[in-house]
Amino acid sequence: MATRSREITPTFDTIAWRWMRYSGILLIPLAWFHVVLQDVIVGVHAIDINYVALRLANIGWVIYDLFLLGFTFAHGMYGLRQVLFDFVHTERARRNWSVFLFTFWLVVTIIGTIALVKGARPELA
């Protein structure tokens, strides 16, 4: 069966469609390794603020976690937007949801980024 193709003008959603796939592929090693390491190998009973402080003292892990934060959360919030757009059909409501989701994404991403870059403060715990 031959595939048809035609030129389309790139829009936010056509670009996002591609990036959902690119980020998804990247997240397989990034997110899986994170989950296997922290949840299975280390386990929640071995995790405390000193462990996090030790981990975030390593620039390599900070960069790893920044990638994880950037790609996973944007992927997830765009996915939520796709699900919501199955239920929300008017231009106005879609626009309002987009503004809300974007703002929420930005605020949580900034909070996470600050925490990662500044690191843990076990001395205040």
Add this chain to the structure above:
Amino acid sequence: MAATSSTIKKTVTGYALYMGREGHYAFILHRLTGLGTLLFLIIHILDTSTVYFFPSLYEHAIAIYRSTPFMLGEIALVFAVIYHGVNGIRLAIVDLWLPAKWTVKFNRNSVRFSFVLSVLLWTPAAAWMFLSMLKHNFAIDVLAMLGLG
């Protein structure tokens, strides 16, 4: 507003009653695992951020994660992350490189394959986490009882 609520009802019943077999189940499972992972992710980013913003609260957050209901939830979360990834890479490969493979037959087979692969990848992780929960929350050290600890 009446139009909006009937649209939502139509969407929900459409989600549930559409008879698309494997592709339909994969679609539903992909959405549920994605939304579940996102919900966890939001909580996880914010509670982990307490290590900088409110260091004294982090201990309380971790104590919640160590509770039995949350450890069972984490086992489910691992399935969600594995299934969403396996099914997602199936979609990405076909969408980006093999669009001609978007046939009903190939789709049904690849859905079955990705579900079985997900369960196979999840089982050892789930078993390990379950044993860890028994050991820490119920003082039952299965590995030691078997002489493996």
